[in-house]
Structure formats: C-alpha cells, structure tokens
Amino acid sequence: MGLGNLSNSQSQISNWVLKHNLCVVCGACVGICPYFNYIDGKVMLMDFCTQETGKCHQICPKLVIPDVSSSEAFEMQSSMGTYKDIVMARAADEHIRQHAQYGGFTTAMLIYALQKAWIEGAVLTNKGDENSSTGIFAKTPNDILACSGSRFNGSASLSVFNRCLRDNQKKIAIVGLPCQLIAVSQMENLSDEGEAIKNSIALKLGLFCTWALDFRRLREYLKKQGIHQRILKYDIPPPPEESFKVLTESGWIQFPLQEIRQLIQYGCTSCLDMTAEASDISVGMAENQAGWNTVMIRTQRGFDLFSQAVQEGVIETCSIPEANRIHLQEASLSKKKRGFNQFQTIRSEL
Amino acid sequence: MMNTIFQKNGGVRLLLQGNEAIARGALESGVMFCAGYPGNPSSEIIETLAEAAKTLPLYVEWSVNEKVAIEAATAASFAGCRALVSMKQNGVNVASDFLTNLTLSGTHAGIVLITCDDPSGISSTNEEDARWFAKLADIPLLEPATPQEALDMMRMAFDLSEQIKNIVMFRSVSRLSHTRSDVVIHHLPEISSRAFFNIRQSFHTFPVVAKHKQRHEKLNQAGDQFEISEYNTYTGPEHPELIVITSGCVYMYVKEAIDMLHLNENIGILKIATTWPLPKAFIIKHLQRSNRFLFVEEVDPFLEENIQVLYATAAGQLGIKTFFGKSSGHIPFCGELTPSIVLDCLASLFNIKRPEIQFQTHALTLIQDITPLREFGFCPGCPHRGSYYAIKTALLWDNRDGFVSGDIGCYTMGIWPTGFNQVKSVHAMGSGMGLACGYGKLDRFGFQQPVITVCGDSTFFHAAIPALINAKFNQADAFLVVLDNNATAMTGFQPHPGTSHTVMGNKTEPVDIEAICRAMNIPVSVADPYEMLETTKVVYRMLQECGVRVLILRRKCALIQNKEGGFPYTMKVDIHRCRGESCGCNRYCNRIFRCPGLIWDENAKKALIDEVICVGCGICAEICPQQAIIRL
Ligand SMILES: Cc1cc2nc3c(=O)[nH]c(=O)nc-3n(C[C@H](O)[C@H](O)[C@H](O)COP(=O)(O)OP(=O)(O)OC[C@H]3O[C@@H](n4cnc5c(N)ncnc54)[C@H](O)[C@@H]3O)c2cc1C
Ligand code: SF4
Ligand code: SF4
Numbered sequence: 001m002g003l004g005n006l007s008n009s010q011s012q013i014s015n016w017v018l019k020h021n022l023c024v025v026c027g028a029c030v031g032i033c034p035y036f037n038y039i040d041g042k043v044m045l046m047d048f049c050t051q052e053t054g055k056c057h058q059i060c061p062k063l064v065i066p067d068v069s070s071s072e073a074f075e076m077q078s079s080m081g082t083y084k085d086i087v088m089a090r091a092a093d094e095h096i097r098q099h100a101q102y103g104g105f106t107t108a109m110l111i112y113a114l115q116k117a118w119i120e121g122a123v124l125t126n127k128g129d130e131n132s133s134t135g136i137f138a139k140t141p142n143d144i145l146a147c148s149g150s151r152f153n154g155s156a157s158l159s160v161f162n163r164c165l166r167d168n169q170k171k172i173a174i175v176g177l178p179c180q181l182i183a184v185s186q187m188e189n190l191s192d193e194g195e196a197i198k199n200s201i202a203l204k205l206g207l208f209c210t211w212a213l214d215f216r217r218l219r220e221y222l223k224k225q226g227i228h229q230r231i232l233k234y235d236i237p238p239p240p241e242e243s244f245k246v247l248t249e250s251g252w253i254q255f256p257l258q259e260i261r262q263l264i265q266y267g268c269t270s271c272l273d274m275t276a277e278a279s280d281i282s283v284g285m286a287e288n289q290a291g292w293n294t295v296m297i298r299t300q301r302g303f304d305l306f307s308q309a310v311q312e313g314v315i316e317t318c319s320i321p322e323a324n325r326i327h328l329q330e331a332s333l334s335k336k337k338r339g340f341n342q343f344q345t346i347r348s349e350l
Numbered sequence: 351m352m353n354t355i356f357q358k359n360g361g362v363r364l365l366l367q368g369n370e371a372i373a374r375g376a377l378e379s380g381v382m383f384c385a386g387y388p389g390n391p392s393s394e395i396i397e398t399l400a401e402a403a404k405t406l407p408l409y410v411e412w413s414v415n416e417k418v419a420i421e422a423a424t425a426a427s428f429a430g431c432r433a434l435v436s437m438k439q440n441g442v443n444v445a446s447d448f449l450t451n452l453t454l455s456g457t458h459a460g461i462v463l464i465t466c467d468d469p470s471g472i473s474s475t476n477e478e479d480a481r482w483f484a485k486l487a488d489i490p491l492l493e494p495a496t497p498q499e500a501l502d503m504m505r506m507a508f509d510l511s512e513q514i515k516n517i518v519m520f521r522s523v524s525r526l527s528h529t530r531s532d533v534v535i536h537h538l539p540e541i542s543s544r545a546f547f548n549i550r551q552s553f554h555t556f557p558v559v560a561k562h563k564q565r566h567e568k569l570n571q572a573g574d575q576f577e578i579s580e581y582n583t584y585t586g587p588e589h590p591e592l593i594v595i596t597s598g599c600v601y602m603y604v605k606e607a608i609d610m611l612h613l614n615e616n617i618g619i620l621k622i623a624t625t626w627p628l629p630k631a632f633i634i635k636h637l638q639r640s641n642r643f644l645f646v647e648e649v650d651p652f653l654e655e656n657i658q659v660l661y662a663t664a665a666g667q668l669g670i671k672t673f674f675g676k677s678s679g680h681i682p683f684c685g686e687l688t689p690s691i692v693l694d695c696l697a698s699l700f701n702i703k704r705p706e707i708q709f710q711t712h713a714l715t716l717i718q719d720i721t722p723l724r725e726f727g728f729c730p731g732c733p734h735r736g737s738y739y740a741i742k743t744a745l746l747w748d749n750r751d752g753f754v755s756g757d758i759g760c761y762t763m764g765i766w767p768t769g770f771n772q773v774k775s776v777h778a779m780g781s782g783m784g785l786a787c788g789y790g791k792l793d794r795f796g797f798q799q800p801v802i803t804v805c806g807d808s809t810f811f812h813a814a815i816p817a818l819i820n821a822k823f824n825q826a827d828a829f830l831v832v833l834d835n836n837a838t839a840m841t842g843f844q845p846h847p848g849t850s851h852t853v854m855g856n857k858t859e860p861v862d863i864e865a866i867c868r869a870m871n872i873p874v875s876v877a878d879p880y881e882m883l884e885t886t887k888v889v890y891r892m893l894q895e896c897g898v899r900v901l902i903l904r905r906k907c908a909l910i911q912n913k914e915g916g917f918p919y920t921m922k923v924d925i926h927r928c929r930g931e932s933c934g935c936n937r938y939c940n941r942i943f944r945c946p947g948l949i950w951d952e953n954a955k956k957a958l959i960d961e962v963i964c965v966g967c968g969i970c971a972e973i974c975p976q977q978a979i980i981r982l
Contacts, residue, residue, distance in 0.1 A: 033932050033936070033975055034938045034975045040747065044746050044747060046746055047938075049936050051932075053933065054936075165978075
C-alpha cells in the first residue's frame with residue numbers, strides 16, 4: 001500500500017490526501033493520536049509526526065487503491081457489491097419516521113438493537129450547532145433519536161469510534177458513509193489490532209452516498225444567501241427535482257442543486273462506492289416512495305438482526321420495484337466509473 | 351549593600367555595578383526627578399534610584415513609555431529640578447520625537463538622557479547605536495569607560511546641561527552597565543531647591559532657524575569644554591607605530607590586548623569620553639603622533655567616520671594617514687566586541703601570533719560535556735506556552751493560513767519552537783498592532799488570511815493603544831490578543847499601569863485593559879491560557895468574527911505565581927498509559943509541547959516529569975492523548 005515514496009505514515013496523509021484536498025472527513029485518523037484534529041467540518045494536520053509504521057496511512061480510505069486497471073472492468077451485476085436481499089423498509093413507529101430522514105429504518109434498527117442488547121451503543125453523527133455536526137457515541141434510545149436525519153457533510157464520526165476502542169468499548173454499532181465503512185474494514189484488517197477491532201463491532205449500518213458537501217463552504221454559501229440560523233434538517237429530493245432544501249426556524253428554503261454541487265468535497269469525486277458495500281446493512285432513500293428506505297442486507301449478521309426486527313414488528317417491509325433496483329444499479333455503476341477515472345487523473349498528477 | 355550606596359558620606363570605596371554607579375553619580379549631582387521605561391541593560395538605574403527614594407528626597411517613576419518618560423523629566427527641568435531619564439537604545443527611538451524638538455527649545459535645570467545600548471542585541475530586537483541621536487539632535491554626548499568614570503561623569507553631564515541649557519546624552523553599553531568594580535563615591539549634596547516654573551521663560555522651537563542656530567552655539571560651547579576634559583586621554587609612546595582611538599568600555603579591551611601582545615612600546619591609546627561634539631583640537635594634536643590609526647568602538651563607526659571627516663579638514667597640515675577599523679574590515683561591523691576580537695585585530699596588524707587566552711579554552715573544555723544544549727524557551731508553568739498552544743491550534747483549525755503578528759516581551763519567543771513558531775513578525779513596541787491595522791485593510795486586494803496580533807500588558811499600554819484606536823477608527827479587521835501576565839516580565843517585573851503599585855511602592859488604581867477596550871466599543875473577551883482547550887475554542891470563535899476585537903489571556907507570570915505560593919499540582923506520568931514513541935503519541939509531550947519539565951526516559955522509552963524543573967502548573971495533563979500525564 002501507499003502512494004509514491006513518502007517517507008512516513010503521516011506524510012502519506014499530509015502530502016497526498018490533505019495536500020490534494022482528497023480528505024472526505026471520515027475521521028478514521030482522528031482520535032488515535034494528537035496529530036490530526038477534526039473541527040467544524042474539517043480534518044487538520046496539527047503537528048509533524050515521524051512514525052514510520054503508524055496506523056493512519058493504513059486506514060485512510062483515500063489511500064486505498066482500487067484493484068482494477070480500467071473503468072471497463074466494472075459491471076452492472078456487481079456494481080452494488082454483494083448482498084443477500086434488497087427490499088423497501090421503514091420504521092413501524094410513526095414518531096421515529098417523523099424525526100428521520102426518510103423511513104427511519106436506521107434509527108429504528110439501532111434502538112431495537114440497543115434494547116435487545118445486540119449493541120451497547122452506536123457511533124452516530126449529531127446535528128451540530130453553529131459549528132458542524134460531529135461524531136457522538138449514543139447509548140440511549142433518546143441519544144439515537146436525537147441523531148436522526150442526514151447532514152450532508154463529513155462529520156469525522158470515526159474519531160468517536162477510535163475513542164471507543166481506546167476505552168475498550170464492546171458491541172459497538174457504527175452508522176457510516178461508504179468511505180467510513182471502507183476505513184473500518186481497513187482497521188479490521190490491521191495486522192496487530194485488527195482482530196480486536198473486529199470483535200468490538202456488533203453492527204455496521206452503511207448509508208448510500210453519491211457525495212457529501214464541504215461544510216465550511218456550505219456555511220459560507222448559506223451565509224451569502226442570508227441564512228445565519230441553525231439548519232434543523234437537510235433534504236435532497238430525488239430527481240428530477242434538482243433542488244437542495246434546508247429547514248430553518250422559518251421553514252424550508254430551497255436552493256438549486258446545481259449551485260450546491262460546487263460545494264461537493266473534492267475527495268468524493270474519486271469515490272467508487274455508492275451503496276456502502278462494506279456494511280452489514282446498507283440504507284438509502286426509496287425512489288418515488290416518500291417515507292420509505294431502500295435497504296440492502298449484506299451479511300449473515302445483518303440478516304439475523306433484520307429478520308428479528310421484522311418479526312417483532314419494529315420494521316415494516318415491502319418489495320422493491322424492479323425499476324428502482326435497476327436505477328440504483330445504474331447509479332452505482334456510473335459512480336464507480338466516474339470515481340475510478342477521476343482517481344486515475346488525480347494519481348497521475350502526483 | 352543597598353544602604354551603603356545611598357550613604358551621605360563620600361570618600362568611601364564600594365563595589366558597584368555600572369548601573370548603580372550611574373545612579374549614585376546622579377544622586378551626587380542632586381537629581382530630583384527620575385523617569386524611565388524598563389529595558390535591558392538599563393533597568394537597574396531606575397530601580398536603584400527608586401530604592402534611594404525610600405530615604406532620599408527624590409521622585410522616581412516607571413513611565414508608560416520612553417517618550418512620556420523624557421517629557422515628564424523635562425517638566426522637572428523646566429521647573430528647576432535636576433532630572434534624569436533612562437532607557438535602552440530602542441527607547442531612544444521612541445523618545446526621539448520629543449528629543450529632537452527639546453534640543454531646540456532648550457532646558458533649564460540639568461537634565462541627562464541615559465541610553466544603555468545592547469551590542470549584539472542580547473536582550474533586544476535590534477542592534478543599534480543610539481549615539482547618532484546626539485549628532486542628529488546636536489546635543490553633547492558622554493561615554494564613560496568604567497564604573498568610576500560613569501559615576502564621575504554623571505556630575506559633569508548635569509553641570510554641562512545646566513550651563514548650556516540643553517539636554518545631555520550619556521551612553522553606557524551592556525558590559526559597562528552590568529560589570530561590577532570598586533568605585534570611590536563622593537558626598538551627597540543637600541537638596542534645597544523648590545520646584546518653580548518661572549513664567550518669564552518659555553520653551554518652544556520658534557523661530558525654528560534661530561533656535562537651530564542657538565543649538566549649534568550651545569554645542570560649540572560644549573565642544574570648548576571637551577577640549578580640556580580630563581576624561582579624554584592619550585597614553586602610550588610619544589610617536590607610536592599605531593594609535594588605537596576608542597571610547598567606552600572597549601577601552602579596557604584595548605588595554606588588555608596591548609598588554610597581552612607586549613605592544614606597549616608600539617601602540618598608543620587615544621580614549622575619547624566626550625564623543626560628540628568631538629574635541630577637535632585635542633584630536634588633531636594627537637593625530638600628529640602617528641600615521642596609522644585603528645578605531646575600536648561599539649556599535650557603529652561613529653568616531654571612525656566623524657574623526658575621518660575632521661582629519662579631512664586638516665589633512666594638508668597632517669599629511670597622509672592610514673585609518674583601520676570597521677570600514678577597512680579590521681573590526682567587525684556587527685556584534686558585540688570582545689577582548690579576543692581586539693587581540694586578533696592587533697595581532698594581524700602587527701603580523702604576530704596572538705596568544706591563546708588560556709582560561710577561555712580551559713573553561714570551554716571544562717563545560718563542554720556538562721552543559722546541555724539549550725534553546726530559548728518559556729519557563730515551566732509559563733502562561734505564554736498555553737497561549738501559543740491555543741493560538742496555534744485555533745489557527746490550524748481555522749485552516750486559512752492564519753499567522754501571528756508579534757511584539758516585544760517574553761512572548762517574542764513565539765518566533766521559536768517554544769512558542770510553536772507562531773509569530774511571524776516582531777519589530778518595535780506596539781508595532782504588532784500597527785501592522786494589524788494594515789493587514790486588516792487588505793481584504794480589498796484579495797487578502798483572506800486571518801491575523802492574530804499578540805502583545806503583552808505592558809506593551810499594550812506602551813504603544814499598542816494608538817494602533818488599536820486606529821484599527822477601530824479605520825474599521826480594520828483586527829484581532830488583538832493581550833497576553834496579560836500582570837508584569838513587565840522580560841525586563842524584571844517592573845510595575846506598569848495595569849499593576850496596583852508604583853516603583854516607589856505606592857498603591858495605585860490599576861488601569862483596566864477591558865475598560866479601555868469597552869470605552870472604544872470594542873468587544874472584549876477574557877480567557878485563561880491554562881485552560882488550553884477552552885481558550886482554543888474562544889480563539890477559534892473569535893477568528894470567525896470580523897472587525898476589531900480583543901481577547902485578554904490572563905494568567906500571572908509563572909515566576910510571580912511561584913513567589914505568591916506556587917502551583918497546585920505534583921505531576922506524574924503513568925507509564926502504563928504512556929505510549930512513548932509508538933503510534934498514537936510519538937512523544938507528543940516532549941517533542942511537540944516541549945515544556946522543559948517534560949523529559950524522555952531513554953531506557954524505559956517513556957515520558958517522564960523532571961521533578962526539579964516542573965513547577966506543577968498542570969496544563970500538560972490536557973495535551974496527552976492517552977491521559978497518561980496525571981495531576982496529583
Ligand atoms: C452525506 C450523505 C449523502 C447521502 N447521499 C445519499 C444518496 O445519494 N442516495 C441515497 O439514497 N441516500 C443518501 N444518503 C442517505 C440518506 O440521506 C439517509 O441517511 C438514509 O436513507 C437513512 O435514512 P433513515 O430515514 O433511515 O435515516 P435516520 O433514521 O434519520 O438516520 C440517519 C442516520 O444517519 C446518520 N448520519 C447523519 N448524517 C451523517 C453523516 N454526515 N455522516 C454519517 N452519518 C450520518 C445519523 O447518525 C443517523 O443515525 C446520504 C446520506 C448522507 C449523510
Ligand atoms: S479521509 Fe478519513 S482517514 Fe483519510 S485523511 Fe480524511 S479523515 Fe483522515
Ligand atoms: S505541569 Fe507540565 S506543563 Fe506545567 S511545568 Fe510541569 S511539565 Fe511543564
């Protein structure tokens with residue numbers, strides 16, 4: 001692994017990821033050492049570290065090299081990774097659905113897992129204040145509910161996961177974007193600590209993701225548009241609406257998606273994963289079905305928990321229209337090709 | 351010791367520091383009013399006089415800055431009281447605006463401006479020769495070579511000032527100010543004069559040309575006296591091969607070098623103690639003795655240039671002469687002179703081998719192995735370490751290439767690793783804020799970097815206030831952080847307007863920095879630099895704001911805290927938690943944070959608290975990523 005002849009662990013991140021603005025603010029490198037900080041939507045290098053064999057470069061998702069040689073290698077069939085089942089689902093509890101981004105599957109699933117002691121807590125993303133959202137380790141149903149809804153920027157929530165590991169926390173659930181789950185896989189594969197890390201994780205819930213925004217630039221943009229209040233909720237309605245909506249004290253405000261796309265984190269443009277392939281269960285919105293989620297069951301662990309939740313009536317399901325599945329497959333494939341080409345371009349510039 | 355310096359009787363021999371000799375000389379001259387601003391190497395003069403004020407009838411103050419000091423002292427002169435004003439070389443720059451006008455208006459009772467220059471800038475931001483101000487402002491300049499001369503020439507300075515009705519400049523340098531030698535003191539006079547401003551006199555600069563002319567006449571008067579001054583001497587053979595022309599304490603280096611080289615038969619020394627105006631006839635007389643001359647003086651070629659001009663006026667009569675010195679490359683232009691440099695120079699001019707200075711090489715070999723390599727660093731427990739750590743962190747969080755505009759005080763060390771290399775510029779007192787006024791208006795040219803200006807409490811009063819007002823008036827985007835440690839710490843804890851007592855020990859109402867800012871309608875916050883994370887958040891928040899804003903980082907200087915009862919904690923490193931060099935820490939505390947109290951145990955490969963050095967401020971507990979540094 002590694003790109004170029006960079007001499008130590010940290011410099012692979014500083015001279016490649018940070019310098020080329022590839023960081024997607026997953027937070028994997030934050031919280032293991034004092035050299036990286038996360039604040040207000042950004043990961044920063046604080047001081048120079050001389051470690052040759054440190055962890056940071058081994059876990060950063062932006063230092064993972066795709067194992068194909070051309071974008072032609074990607075196929076429709078495998079563009080969403082491996083999964084056992086794909087369905088539409090939602091929280092049975094209407095209260096949860098009201099708070100949640102779409103169907104509240106994520107929130108309901110977590111609360112259920114907590115109550116059944118599958119997990120002891122969950123690494124989530126809070127709502128933030130005037131500063132950006134950050135990671136939080138939620139240990140009660142209320143904590144979990146308070147984190148529902150999507151913030152469309154990297155929140156470095158894996159830094160909280162790192163802190164959990166330091167504190168020897170067990171039965172951890174992680175809700176993460178695709179890049180975050182890639183980082184978690186990298187952690188699980190570390191030669192010395194990997195096994196222990198793996199054993200401390202009880203559930204990986206992945207969120208679908210096309211891109212995330214640069215929080216500071218988004219705040220700047222909103223300020224320029226005269227919005228200084230706290231944002232209570234964000235939404236990107238499915239195509240063809242082409243808009244980005246924010247909920248403030250004074251109601252929903254809409255912005256052209258075209259302008260918002262200028263604020264996408266550069267690192268996201270070279271990402272190949274849309275459906276969080278490295279998760280137990282992946283969750284996204286359901287096309288043309290407001291109030292529902294698209295859910296992909298990927299592992300046995302995910303399947304067991306999901307079945308139990310459905311059985312006990314916590315989660316309601318229905319089958320997914322074939323057209324929706326195909327659209328998702330197409331979108332995933334095109335993200336892979338786009339991301340790979342962009343990765344090649346960036347790499348050739350090093 | 352102290353009371354013997356102030357004894358009434360003369361004729362006694364005392365061991366005095368150069369600055370004490372200057373102070374005693376002033377007392378023997380009947381000085382009544384003394385003002386100054388602290389700065390190495392001058393501070394002990396005012397401090398000694400303040401001590402004297404406990405038993406003698408004089409007034410002493412630390413002024414807010416050197417310009418105010420000279421103005422206050424001048425008022426005393428106008429009102430018939432002998433006055434003294436003392437400062438370091440940079441201080442003369444501050445005072446110079448008033449000085450160059452004062453020398454037109456003239457003075458009444460004797461008044462002396464003492465400048466203590468700091469060759470090599472050992473505790474200064476610059477290396478400067480303040481003597482040029484004497485030439486610039488047409489005032490007499492005296493340069494003693496020894497503490498005894500310093501004491502004796504003080505009397506001469508006051509008398510001369512009173513005769514010509516103009517201020518006289520008196521120059522010392524670090525080595526003279528801080529050397530100790532035995533000095534014979536004289537009687538202290540009875541002071542009986544009453545302060546009174548005679549309203550038939552007036553002091554102003556008009557008509558300017560007439561006053562300028564008068565100033566030159568006064569200077570000529572002084573020149574006449576200098577021709578016969580006992581402090582200008584020639585020693586040596588009647589017609590030596592070389593004459594060294596020198597002034598100030600380097601005279602002693604010259605004597606020593608000539609002795610060591612056994613060149614007493616070959617070299618003469620022309621010592622000039624009245625360096626401006628030059629005693630022309632006296633010098634020309636001695637120029638006839640030889641054809642080769644070497645100038646040895648600190649810092650600039652002041653005598654060297656002025657005497658060569660004088661020589662040009664008499665070259666026809668004197669014939670061809672050769673001059674060596676800084677211009678010829680025989681004496682270095684920059685840096686403090688040492689006996690060794692003079693030795694080298696003379697040896698090369700006479701083409702002989704210089705003797706080794708035995709004790710020097712010996713001392714060097716002795717200490718070589720035992721003295722640790724040391725860099726400039728904040729004391730253990732210093733609040734500035736916490737302040738800069740917070741500033742550094744906040745600027746990185748902010749991520750817009752922000753930087754610090756610095757100022758003068760202990761915190762100038764922010765230019766070095768001890769302050770995480772945060773400070774990017776340092777000039778004169780208050781300049782950090784002045785620069786901030788400029789950065790704060792560059793947005794129209796695309797400037798987007800945040801700038802934090804730091805200045806100490808004493809510096810705030812000294813010269814930052816006008817710049818702060820300017821920023822407010824011109825609506826600059828400026829963020830001032832006042833590092834308020836309740837002391838003029840760098841120069842030795844002199845009181846300043848923010849402290850509650852004066853140098854004479856009187857209680858005084860402290861001037862409140864917050865109130866000053868509020869009066870200007872400038873938002874001001876206060877934080878504790880020991881609470882680094884909290885402070886970082888405040889700095890970060892304020893970085894996002896615009897306009898003029900002030901943050902006071904308040905925590906007493908570690909040395910004051912020590913005096914007032916010390917620190918709350920005993921520190922320990924939990925070696926089971928400490929990760930040492932491994933991933934997750936990599937010696938963060940002693941590699942990055944660098945308090946000298948945090949050291950490295952080579953054998954255990956773990957961090958360690960140096961119990962002798964650590965004072966127990968406890969702030970490092972916050973920075974350890976593994977929480978291995980524990981407050982007990
Ligand atoms: C940046 C981003 C981009 C997305 N892009 C797409 C997309 O293109 N297509 C699509 O179908 N779905 C996308 N999603 C997923 C979608 O917005 C919902 O999060 C998902 O459908 C789950 O819905 P829910 O009703 O179960 O959520 P909820 O029950 O409300 O739970 C949401 C969970 O997401 C977590 N969360 C919120 N913000 C973040 C964040 N920034 N990083 C990590 N975790 C976070 C919270 O901790 C919470 O637990 C995206 C989500 C994010 C955060
Ligand atoms: S992508 Fe994640 S691991 Fe890589 S630098 Fe950014 S926050 Fe750190
Ligand atoms: S407690 Fe820590 S920071 Fe304070 S003096 Fe001791 S070692 Fe230095």
